[in-house]
Amino acid sequence: MIARYFSSLDPQLDAISVRSNAAGEFLPREVKLPFRYDTIYIGGGTPGLVDAELIARLLDRLTTVFTIEPDAEITIEVNPCTVTADKLRAYRGAGVNRLSMGVQSLSDRLLGILGRAHSAETAKRAAELAVNYFDNINLDFIFGIPGVRELSTAAPQSMREVSDCLRFAVDNDIAHVSFYSLIIEPGTELYRMRERQELIELPDTEERAMYNEIRGFLSDNGYIQYEISNFAKPGLESRHNLKYWSGAPYTGLGLGAVSFLPVNDGSGSFLRFRQSDDLNRGTDPCSIGTGYEIQERLDVQARKREYMMLGFRKLTGPDPEGYRRLFSGASFESDFSTELDSLRNQGLIDAGNHLTAQGLDFANEIFMMFI
């Protein structure tokens, strides 16, 4: 389950408890809402902003309405600026057992380029504090950050600046780290800056060298890379994220949250739908959703393709056993023999369907095979 942007509880939660499909405003009538959850992710960037008390009440409500497994992974996503000892203690007391923090970089100049509000010092202090309350912490980092031509230090991110982040994570015995290769997407300030040729970008070759250094360093320090950008101490992989990559259903509550749920007609189809986040259209920012948009209807064939596509985000590739379970005994080796052969010939995956080093660099090529 994903919960985003909650700042107060909503009567709709009570409606769900009465009858699953009564809450038609946020849930298409044709889908089945699961009542048992073993991961909760309180995300969307800003839950750290609100009073910790509200997070506690939210989890309390969710526990009343749904069955939350006793060993459920319950993550909260926080911003370094909002972290205080009191809040951390309150999260802990409310049942949160995993903390994810967007650090991005430990260099002030790079944080500035990325447009982040926090300083390197703030991020360090927040993480060091968090370690006292949580064993299971994730720190998000970005690499491949460009330089800005007009700044006094115009160079793109250096390997040394990446090492600072790696070192910090290892020294603090952080359970889980993610290193995302910066992709400058349309609509962002960096994109506009690039259009205006204000950026000095890292050449591809250096960016890849950086990636390989990250992988090597983390591996040497006891982390297992289980996904293109994700690294964890053994047994501490994010169970929540693994669900996305293994075709499992999930429920998204709150503004802009996405759900992926089975259709209640025995066809094996799933719907992916997204709660409205258009405040101009009267969406209540505190609601679990006052209108949704169906993004995609996936029949069994489409789900199979998606299973493969997402499965290849994991270094071990899609799981044959999981595929068999989801698709009544089918084998992806036979369902997708052409695609898999082609990927093997291109050197993107190996005989055991694991991503190769080449596959890590050209993951889109693999994904596109299943689009």
Next chain:
Amino acid sequence: MADRDKIRNFCIIAHIDHGKSTLADRILEMTGVLTAREMEDQVLDNMDLERERGITIKAQAVRLNYKASDGNEYVYNLIDTPGHVDFNYEVSRTLSACEGAVLVVDASQGIEAQTLANVYLAIDHNLEVVPVINKIDLPAAQPEVVRKEIEDVIGLPADDAPLISAKVGIGIEEVLEQIAQKIPAPQGDETAPLKALVFDSYYDAYRGVIVYVRIVDGSVKRGDTIRFMSTGNEYTVTEVGFFKPGTLLPAAEISAGEVGYIAAAIKDITDATVGDTVTLKDRPAAEPLPGYKAVQPMVFCGIYPVDGADYDALRDALFKLKLNDASLTFEPETSQALGFGFRCGFLGLLHLEIIQERLSREFDLDLLTTTPSVIYYVYLTSGEVITLDNPSNFPDVSTIEHIEEPMVRGTIMTPKEYVGNIMELCTDRRGEFVNMDYLEETRVVLTFNLPLNEVIYDFFDALKSRTRGYASLDYELIGYQPSKLVKLDIMLNGQIVDALSFIVHEEKAYGRARKIAEKLKDVIPRHQFEIPIQACIGGKIIARETVKAYRKDVLAKCYGGDITRKKKLLEKQKEGKKRMRQFGNVEVPQEAFLTVLKLDSDN
């Protein structure tokens, strides 16, 4: 049957956009053939493409009745002519079917090269030219200046030229009056053996080919056996008649002086070619009308479906277009790079573009077109002469004695401030200056002899960009001349891409090779490996560029399970790849093929 004295056969000639079709519309409206509400604008240009581009591709004809101020009822046969140099021959045949021409000149633009070319063509055919000054409602209109220009430049009296606005309907009556007064009635002997000039034709699914004719002598009716004098083919007439806007009006007979149609269950449009003479089997004319020539395509290119599975659809589409276009030729061709397609022949570049656009628009085909080529004569050391229209068939250099290429006489009309730019362009395109005439103080006519292969190579675009759109061009084939030509090949990752090869003058090969290599470097996306782009002549590399390898292709972080959004991005990326052509392991976007077509030296 109309009294021959009261028949007026005429066409309208004008530069593109000077308002020919709008005037035709107004004439139709005024003569009551159509009410304003009934008619779609520009009835005569009835292909979408014609309407969009404001040009006429196929001739159209329509018969109208007009009651003139002298109290007489006249029959007007208005024949709309194609207005572009590519269709010069068709224009000349249409003119032969008329006694007069209404010359439309834009009151703000004045006379253009094409206007002049068509007027001279009309005068050559002894047509009475009735000048009309259009668009007088425009703020920039200078009717008196244009009137003087008509007199000075063309030498036509224009003191009583009607000042009109076809768009708002001013002065149309005056045009209709002058047609009756000035254009002579047709001559001809109704009792002589049949001589009918074919000036157009189209294929009708029910009646077979509808042959547009001007009856010069004699008459023809249903049941007659007609003979096409160029081929000797004979057919039994199933129907004759006249043209109504958008339809045909069967008649008992059509005779000398009339413009009409003949249907005779003719299956193939090439059996009723423009310029041919139709006569009767039982009482044939002694000799055909003068001026017939078989239409020869001048420009060739390969047309390939982007998706190989569309090959059959492309073939069917070409057959369908061919039904109505005798000048289009095609035959199957195979390219290593592009797979199966067709080598097509066209009258000129515009004709090529029109066919290409119709194929994609009317038949919804996604196509790739190779560099256009002209016909070269290759003299071999063995004494043999081969005609070459496809760079792929370029013979081994050691066997070539010499090569000749087609030359055209190009007439360029321009405001005088652009003369320098045009001189430079034409010289750059291996043009040989022939002459320069001042039309008036500010405008000149430049004449150049130019190789056709330079003209078909984005010459129009280059001319327009160097003259801010003011210059106009007309050209005619004047023969062949020896030339040092070589075949330029492009290699991607060490492999020749046959579809990018073309024939070029030796002296221009280096410059062009460099430019193409540079452009290709920009349009070929980076791959997982480095791609050398090489341009070479007979194995010798004369230009080289490299597309650097890219090292990553990964998605940004996926937030909160919004996988659909990621998939959409991937779909877009994949869609882009699908539109590319695979050469060995290099993917080449379609743009790359356009690169070699459009390579104006300024860009």
